[in-house]
Amino acid sequence: MxxxxxxxxxxxxxxxxxxxxxxxxxxxxxxxxxxxxxxxxxxxxxxxxxxxxxxxxxxxxxxxxxxxxxxxxxxxxxxxxxxxxxxxxxxxxxxIAEASLSMSLLLGYKFAIIVSLQKAVPMMINMVHQYGLGQRMAGVFPLNMPVLDLEKDKVSVIEKIRQVSRKAIIQGAETLILGCAGMTGIAKEVEKEMKVPVIDPVSxxxxxxxxxxxSKLTTARHGLYEPVPAKRIIGAEGRDSKYFGYF
Amino acid sequence: MxxxxxxxxxxxxxxxxxxxxxxxxxxxxxxxxxxxxxxxxxxxxxxxxxxxxxxxxxxxxxxxxxxxxxxxxxxxxxxxxxxxxxxxxxxxxxxIAEASLSMSLLLGYKFAIIVSLQKAVPMMINMVHQYGLGQRMAGVFPLNMPVLDLEKDKVSVIEKIRQVSRKAIIQGAETLILGCAGMTGIAKEVEKEMKVPVIDPVSxxxxxxxxxxxSKLTTARHGLYEPVPAKRIIGAEGRDSKYFGYF
Amino acid sequence: MxxxxxxxxxxxxxxxxxxxxxxxxxxxxxxxxxxxxxxxxxxxxxxxxxxxxxxxxxxxxxxxxxxxxxxxxxxxxxxxxxxxxxxxxxxxxxxIAEASLSMSLLLGYKFAIIVSLQKAVPMMINMVHQYGLGQRMAGVFPLNMPVLDLEKDKVSVIEKIRQVSRKAIIQGAETLILGCAGMTGIAKEVEKEMKVPVIDPVSxxxxxxxxxxxSKLTTARHGLYEPVPAKRIIGAEGRDSKYFGYF
Amino acid sequence: MxxxxxxxxxxxxxxxxxxxxxxxxxxxxxxxxxxxxxxxxxxxxxxxxxxxxxxxxxxxxxxxxxxxxxxxxxxxxxxxxxxxxxxxxxxxxxxIAEASLSMSLLLGYKFAIIVSLQKAVPMMINMVHQYGLGQRMAGVFPLNMPVLDLEKDKVSVIEKIRQVSRKAIIQGAETLILGCAGMTGIAKEVEKEMKVPVIDPVSxxxxxxxxxxxSKLTTARHGLYEPVPAKRIIGAEGRDSKYFGYF
Amino acid sequence: MxxxxxxxxxxxxxxxxxxxxxxxxxxxxxxxxxxxxxxxxxxxxxxxxxxxxxxxxxxxxxxxxxxxxxxxxxxxxxxxxxxxxxxxxxxxxxxIAEASLSMSLLLGYKFAIIVSLQKAVPMMINMVHQYGLGQRMAGVFPLNMPVLDLEKDKVSVIEKIRQVSRKAIIQGAETLILGCAGMTGIAKEVEKEMKVPVIDPVSxxxxxxxxxxxSKLTTARHGLYEPVPAKRIIGAEGRDSKYFGYF
Amino acid sequence: MxxxxxxxxxxxxxxxxxxxxxxxxxxxxxxxxxxxxxxxxxxxxxxxxxxxxxxxxxxxxxxxxxxxxxxxxxxxxxxxxxxxxxxxxxxxxxxIAEASLSMSLLLGYKFAIIVSLQKAVPMMINMVHQYGLGQRMAGVFPLNMPVLDLEKDKVSVIEKIRQVSRKAIIQGAETLILGCAGMTGIAKEVEKEMKVPVIDPVSxxxxxxxxxxxSKLTTARHGLYEPVPAKRIIGAEGRDSKYFGYF
Incomplete structure (x- = not known):
């Protein structure tokens, strides 16, 4: 595989x-x-x-x-x-977002998503509603750190996440989802001494x-994800010709 | 203006x-x-x-x-x-979708969206949930005609929309939204002898x-639509250089 | 017109x-x-x-x-x-309430309504649920001032609204709706230096x-707003006879 | 009492x-x-x-x-x-509507409301949403008879209600609410040989x-139903003077 | 009876x-x-x-x-x-939970449930969602006292409930439900000088x-509560034979 | 493992x-x-x-x-x-129910559950609401066969499921969940020539x-599933003594 x-x-x-x-x-x-x-x-x-x-x-x-x-x-x-x-x-x-949400449903009733910036708070709330999972959401909690800074100082990032997580737990979170691929690899550190699972989105x-x-399953070929036959792309000539292609 | x-x-x-x-x-x-x-x-x-x-x-x-x-x-x-x-x-x-939905809220309680293809039914339902308007939706009703065919024979398109609309009304629709820019220009024809408003999405x-x-208003600069500072685009060199730009 | x-x-x-x-x-x-x-x-x-x-x-x-x-x-x-x-x-x-809500949907994801009295908070929440727009509501925020006082001292009303608005924004508001006709005419003052649009309900x-x-549209004549034929009004004789009339 | x-x-x-x-x-x-x-x-x-x-x-x-x-x-x-x-x-x-709905919650999961006219269908759906009970609603089903005719021929009204009820049950109704005071007094007749309770709204x-x-309880004096001090009624002079009074 | x-x-x-x-x-x-x-x-x-x-x-x-x-x-x-x-x-x-909720719907728009332990908070929220009444819930508020302690010192229990209730009211509660049979018998004491009804769950x-x-009604015999014919219980032989019986 | x-x-x-x-x-x-x-x-x-x-x-x-x-x-x-x-x-x-639902969310927008008996329809709808997943549900569809009969004639069970599935697809299903452990082992047969994934609940x-x-995760130890200390079981003496134990 x-x-x-x-x-x-x-x-x-x-x-x-x-x-x-x-x-x-x-x-x-x-x-x-x-x-x-x-x-x-x-x-x-x-x-x-x-x-x-x-x-x-x-x-x-x-x-x-x-x-x-x-x-x-x-x-x-x-x-x-x-x-x-x-x-x-x-x-x-x-x-990784939909998968983290789906897995969290099996581990606790209400999830919280930890995000880097305030701007991501409404973005994630919007996504959760689009996915129809609003009833399971405790909230979205920002670190107020740009995504690219997450990589720089792991120790203080972990400490900051633990602080924000305690706030999320008080507001009803039962699982914590690290809501950025840039936070991958630190879930186990964050989870230490906490009573709630911390979900690494890549894992x-x-x-x-x-x-x-x-399970030998794949995406539905009918409904929301039904494929549509390939169509001519206008305006792509003279540019990288295969630019807007179809699989 | x-x-x-x-x-x-x-x-x-x-x-x-x-x-x-x-x-x-x-x-x-x-x-x-x-x-x-x-x-x-x-x-x-x-x-x-x-x-x-x-x-x-x-x-x-x-x-x-x-x-x-x-x-x-x-x-x-x-x-x-x-x-x-x-x-x-x-x-x-x-x-034009969000505007048609917003306007429909002032004209009747439940809206129906008329779409060209079956594939658009779950797409529009998804959008309506993302917009948080599910309680006002009577349904999404397909004509089963490709978008590009909508332009070809206006008379039979209108007749087909009227048929589908009657079905929508039985299922609770109080307003009908023509859910494709390709259906613009025919709302008044569709509306004739109907008791429900038919909304042209472009209008x-x-x-x-x-x-x-x-009203001298504009988009919120905070929250879901908050702008983010421009960022370097990697990989665009040697291609059409302004390709992935920012305003 | x-x-x-x-x-x-x-x-x-x-x-x-x-x-x-x-x-x-x-x-x-x-x-x-x-x-x-x-x-x-x-x-x-x-x-x-x-x-x-x-x-x-x-x-x-x-x-x-x-x-x-x-x-x-x-x-x-x-x-x-x-x-x-x-x-x-x-x-x-x-x-003006339904119109302000509808317009706010096009300007930001979550709206807040600023009201005069605490009593109006559950009243507006109830109305928002009746209109099926709960997912878009950040909250309803009271000034704790009677409606008729709103007219008296515009300067302090504006200052008070700005205070309450900052609280609403922290709680997720992306648009602010002035939830009383008595607050008309001050939206632009309130909006100054804010990053969110302030909606005057009359405008x-x-x-x-x-x-x-x-758009040449009118209210649906079928469904929730379907007209009912005029009916005899019992008990109106000998009083102002046209009192309970029908259009 | x-x-x-x-x-x-x-x-x-x-x-x-x-x-x-x-x-x-x-x-x-x-x-x-x-x-x-x-x-x-x-x-x-x-x-x-x-x-x-x-x-x-x-x-x-x-x-x-x-x-x-x-x-x-x-x-x-x-x-x-x-x-x-x-x-x-x-x-x-x-x-009688809110009480019938509240009682139905204790008798079955999904209720249906039987109404006289088609016009009442969206009216009742709107009310159910205002009351926040949409998840428990199987539907609203019309007899297509004016309210005042309900009094005239009890036998055929009962037969008609039984017909409509069978349709409601197929669509998931577990309790049937007679949605008009004009239908009072016939619930037990309707209920005969049915497996679902039929709720008389007056009872x-x-x-x-x-x-x-x-239970020695009464309406909350705080919140949605908080009383507001009496206010002068303008324009009532020279008419029935106590017209717009307060208790 | x-x-x-x-x-x-x-x-x-x-x-x-x-x-x-x-x-x-x-x-x-x-x-x-x-x-x-x-x-x-x-x-x-x-x-x-x-x-x-x-x-x-x-x-x-x-x-x-x-x-x-x-x-x-x-x-x-x-x-x-x-x-x-x-x-x-x-x-x-x-x-007593479903009945208290149903009765509260007739007394105020939003109910709060007072519970003994933090653990009961998500349990009650889960129950309220199962009952489809989330729109009417102001919140669930814990006393942080074990159930069996509720019986011991009525005076301090009442004082604690009154404290927690004031918090619930600020968060929108219009009715207060004592969410434990162990709190029965004290509702009228709690209610004193409050503007919201306090519901004793047993009453x-x-x-x-x-x-x-x-009202001569009983549980629906169709739908969620439809009875299922009695079935053989495997493994009960040689134990208290009537253990897992059916009515 | x-x-x-x-x-x-x-x-x-x-x-x-x-x-x-x-x-x-x-x-x-x-x-x-x-x-x-x-x-x-x-x-x-x-x-x-x-x-x-x-x-x-x-x-x-x-x-x-x-x-x-x-x-x-x-x-x-x-x-x-x-x-x-x-x-x-x-x-x-x-x-297996919560897991099937969670996995289905990654494969299509709306799931349908195929159940054995009509009685299971409201039971599953209730469960889906308790799990907060109502927005993703296309419906629950019964075979009208007792659970124990599912084992007997696999060929006709498969044929019956395929019939019911086609109905579910017309009503918007994008994934089909076999809603009974008794239906395990036949998903791939059911799926043949269908455009939607069929989920075996055991798998x-x-x-x-x-x-x-x-992923090295386990159930949250805080919130809905927080463990409670073991308690004395009254009435178990003289019976199988460890009957109502705790882990």
Whole structure:
């Protein structure tokens, strides 16, 4: 079994963190590749950047041989462009946000999401409502640190997350989801002496994807993710010709 | 006052229909320009195409002088890339789907959306939940006609919409929203002898945008649509350099 | 185009404020009349007073020639008796509360309503749930000032609203709605240096109504607002005979 | 213990049916009076009529000595003007709709409401959402008979209700609520050979009110139903002077 | 009329408190028996204990002649095993939690539940969502006292409840429900000088049950509570043979 | 890694089917034991039976050495007694219903549950609301076959499920969940030529549990599933003494 882990931003550092988390996981006999988007913003903190990243990922995957993969994990909390990937690929595609939420449902009633910036609070609330999971949400809690700073000083990031987590628990959180791929690899540190599980989004994403593949299931080909036949792209001539392609 | 109407697909025919609707409207002293995306699919019937279109619109607007506009109308039902545009532009930006829904709330309790294809049914239901308006939805009803066919035979399209509308009314619809920019210009024909208002999305979108501009209001600069400072785009060198720009 | 603005209470001062706001608006070629209810309470702060006002407005409009109007705006936040007016009149009728809410949906995800008294907090929450918009509500925030005091000292009212607004923003508000016709005319003052739009209910109501009229739409004649044939009124003989009339 | 049963319309026939139901009930040692509104429509089938009735009931009760009653039952399904009465009276006030819904919650998971006319379907759905009980609603099912005809031919009304009830049960109803005071007195006939309880609204209303009185409880004096101090009524001079009074 | 009040735990003290409350109530001509479960935990503070109690109550009732009762009240807030009892018994069965909630709906818009321990907060929120009443909930507020301590020092319990209640009222509560059978008998003390009704769960439960019996209604025999034919119990041979019986 | 699969009913046949499914799965290096409850009903089709089974499972597990297991799967759709097990055991415990629902969220927007009997329809709807997943539910669809008959004629069961599934798809289902452990082992047959994934509840349950164990996570020890200290069980003397124990 082989999985593709897609970091939809272009931060080499973040891709390397994701790779590190993947190496540490109990993966059984699954092999994996971690890639970044070839083009796009270095971090994704707005819908505008999500839109650019969604297109950058399409460009990146279009040129690859996707037949060799049994599943794809989209490794940015916020799941940018996820629905489009589900339509386009025949293997299962899972976003780390939806997977973390799904797994949290089995571990506690109310989840909290820890995010880097205040701006992400309404973005995540919006996503949770789109996913129909509002009744299970205790809240979204910001660290007030930019995403790219998360990588710099792990010790103070962990301390800050623990502070914010205690506030979330008082407000009813029973599980804590680290709501950014940039927070991967520290869940066990955060969890120490806490009574609530702390979910690493890359780990939850990978294990959920693996569970789906082992269950021999894939995305519905009918309904929200039904594929649509490829269409001519106007205006792409004279540019990178395969730019806006279809799988 | 001057508005920009953006057709996020690249169908010249649809842009021309939108332009025609705009010319017929009671616009007071508002002037307007209608443009298509420079690059992207000819019609938008999937999330994959929404993602490409969102990026294509960003590319298109990036090169324009946006200071001359008092407001922007995104003229594709489904509002692809809308949140990103709201973040990026300082003038008000309205999507024709959100505007049609907002206006419908003032005309009847439950709305129905008429869409072209079955695939759009779950897409629109998803959007309505994301917008938090599920309690007001009577349903989404498909014509089972591709978007590009809507332009071809207006008489049978109108007849088909009237058939589907009667079904929607039996299921509780009190307002009917024509859920595709490709259906613009026929609302009054559909409405004849019906007891429910039929909402043209381009008209509703334009008049809602104008109401906002006349009220001297614009998008919140805090919260879901808070702008994020521009960031370096990796991987764009050697390509069309302004490709992934920011406003 | 000619609109009727109905202040459903009998406060001459408030009617005059509403008239002042109307005069200041960008109305294009629309003319308007502002009237008060002929009979009823001076301000509307309870359901009991809403009930009396609804009947007082019915009495007042019954004697007027409504054919000359293209639309009616009910200018009390709380929309007292609105559903009955929608049934009774063939032109569009819009309440300033529903219109402010609808417009806010296009400007930010979560709205807050600023109200005069604590009593109005559950009243507005109840109305928002009746309108099916609970997912978009950040909260309702009281000034703890009676409605009739709002007119007296504009400077301190504005300062108080700004204080309460900051609290609302911390609790997630992205738009602020001034939830009382008595607060009309000060939105721009409140908005200064804030990052969120402040909605004047009379302005939002008028511009929304105008948008509907320009879209050539009116209230659904089927469903919640379906008119019912006139019925004999028992007990009205020997009293003011046209009291409980029908349009 | 003494209760006042208020028929908010002016139909003598319906008041007499309500009285008949009351006489048949197991009332313990409770005495009761049944009155009609002195002024207003003969039946209440629209919000416009609800508004007139709410005001007519205020007028009627204003002249009475309300101190002699331990509780008030508002006997029109739709609960017109109920919130205002709850504010105004210190004894408990219960509407037959809210009481029937509350009692149904203890008897089955999903209730259906049987109504006379199609127009009442969205009206009742709106009320159920205002009351926050949408999750428990199987639907609202019309007989397509005017309210005043319900009194005429009991046998065919019962047969018609049984037909409609079977449809409701297929759609998930576990309790059936007769959604009109005009249907009082026939629940036991309807219920025969059915597996679901059929709730008479007058009976459910009275027994719920009695349960509250026996529990020595009354309406909250804080929150939605908080009373507001009496206010001058403008425009009432030279008319029936106590018209718009307060209790 | 005769009712059975079942305390599903085995605390003799709590059964005696319930009996005391019952004796004080205005019961008309209703006689009653109060029993404890024969086997099970002394107090019920977890789902694990709820499960044991549900089975202990089944065992206890199985040996009794249930034909002599007109109704059954399950007297533990949390309603453990309630759905199973509704299926099994032909007379009406009411839980004190569901009854308190139903009655509160008629007295104020938003209820708060006062509970003994923090652990009960998510348990009650879960129950309220299962009952579909989330829109009416202001919150669940803990005393942070074990259930069995509630019996010990009434004066300080009352003072503590009054403290917590004031907090609940600030957060929007309009009615207060004492969310534990161990808090029975003190509602009137708590209520003094408060503007909101305080609901004793045993009193509300009994009066609601009586209202149902007087209305000649019983649990639906179709839907969620439909009875299922008795089935062989495997593994009960050689044990207390009537252990897992059916009614 | 070693998992315990608990069939909470006492049907040897069903336990053997579950064992068969388990043997066929891609389990990596996980070993497993499948057990039945020692005591209780042969199939679980009512809440009454759920209550008995919950207690029977507690009895059964109490005597076992649970330290050797890394996780527990409760293998009855309906998750009877699940919350109590989550409280009692320190390793992760997953119910096949909650796991199937969680996995379905990653495969399609709306799920349908296929159940054996009509009675299970409201039971499952109730469970879905308790789990807060109503927005994702297309419906619950009955085969109208008793659970124990599901084992008898696999060919006609499969054909019947396919029929019912087509109906579910028309009503919006994008994933189909086989809502009974008795339907295990046939998902791939049902899925043939369908465009939607068919979820085997035992397989989804096992793989979800394994994903949690591999993620090194377990149930929250705070909130809804917080354990409560062991308490004396009254009335158990002279009976099987360890009957109502704690882990």
């Amino acid at each position: 082989r999985c593709l882990i897609v970091n939809p931003n272009t931060s080499v550092h973040m891709t390397s963190s994701i790779n590190h988390t993947m190496e540490e996981l109990d993966k059984g006999d699954v092999s994996f590749d971690v890639i970044s988007a070839e083009i796009g913003p270095e971090s994704l903190e707005s819908f505008y950047e999500y839109n650019l990243a969604a297109s950058g990922v399409a460009y990146t995957l279009k040129k690859m041989d996707m037949q060799i993969y049994d599943g794809v994990l989209l490794a940015c909390f916020g799941d940018p462009g996820l629905y489009g990937l589900k339509e386009s690929l025949s293997c299962p595609v899972v976003g 939850a994403g990978f294990h959920s994807l693996k569970a789906i593949i082992e | 001057r508005c920009l109407i953006v057709n996020p697909n690249t169908s010249v025919h649809m842009t021309s229909s939108i332009n025609h609707t705009m010319e017929e409207l009671d616009k007071g002293d508002v002037s307007f320009d209608v443009i298509s995306a420079e690059i992207g699919p000819e019609s938008l019937e999937s999330f994959y195409e929404y993602n490409l279109a969102a990026s294509g619109v960003a590319y298109t607007l990036k090169k324009m002088d946006m200071q001359i506009y008092d407001g922007v109308l995104l003229a594709c039902f489904g509002d692809p890339g809308l949140y990103g545009l709201k973040e990026s532009l300082s003038c008000p930006v309205v999507g 509703a979108g334009f008049h809602s945008l104008k109401a906002i501009i006349e | 000619r609109c009727l603005i109905v202040n459903p209470n009998t406060s001459v001062h408030m009617t005059s404020s509403i008239n002042h706001t109307m005069e200041e608006l960008d109305k294009g070629d629309v003319s308007f009349d502002v009237i008060s209810a002929e009979i009823g309470p001076e301000s509307l702060e309870s359901f009991y007073e809403y009930n009396l006002a609804a009947s007082g407005v019915a009495y007042t409009l019954k004697k007027m020639d409504m054919q000359i109007y293209d639309g009616v705006l009910l200018a009390c936040f709380g929309d007292p008796g609105l559903y009955g007016l929608k049934e009774s009149l063939s032109c569009p009728v819009v309440g 939002a109501g008028f511009h929304s109504l105008k948008a509907i009229i320009e | 003494r209760c006042l049963i208020v028929n908010p319309n002016t139909s003598v026939h319906m008041t007499s049916s309500i009285n008949h139901t009351m006489e048949e009930l197991d009332k313990g040692d409770v005495s009761f009076d049944v009155i009609s509104a002195e002024i207003g429509p003969e039946s209440l089938e629209s919000f416009y009529e609800y508004n007139l009735a709410a005001s007519g009931v205020a007028y009627t009760l204003k002249k009475m000595d309300m101190q002699i009653y331990d509780g008030v039952l508002l006997a029109c399904f739709g609960d017109p003007g109920l919130y205002g009465l709850k504010e105004s009276l210190s004894c408990p006030v219960v509407g 459910a209303g009275f027994h719920s009110l009695k349960a509250i009185i026996e | 005769r009712c059975l009040i079942v305390n599903p735990n085995t605390s003799v003290h709590m059964t005696s408190s319930i009996n005391h409350t019952m004796e004080e109530l205005d019961k008309g001509d209703v006689s009653f028996d109060v029993i404890s479960a024969e086997i099970g935990p002394e107090s019920l503070e977890s789902f694990y204990e709820y499960n044991l109690a549900a089975s202990g109550v089944a065992y206890t009732l199985k040996k009794m002649d249930m034909q002599i009762y007109d109704g059954v009240l399950l007297a533990c807030f949390g309603d453990p095993g309630l759905y199973g009892l509704k299926e099994s018994l032909s007379c009406p069965v009411v839980g 509300a439960g009994f009066h609601s049950l009586k209202a149902i019996i007087e | 070693r998992c315990l699969i608990v069939n909470p009913n006492t049907s040897v046949h069903m336990t053997s089917s579950i064992n068969h499914t388990m043997e066929e799965l891609d389990k990596g290096d996980v070993s497993f034991d499948v057990i039945s409850a020692e005591i209780g009903p042969e199939s679980l089709e009512s809440f009454y039976e759920y209550n008995l089974a919950a207690s029977g499972v507690a009895y059964t597990l109490k005597k076992m050495d649970m330290q050797i297991y890394d996780g527990v799967l409760l293998a009855c759709f309906g998750d009877p007694g699940l919350y109590g097990l989550k409280e009692s055991l320190s390793c992760p415990v997953v119910g 989804a349950g096992f793989h979800s549990l394994k994903a949690i164990i591999e």
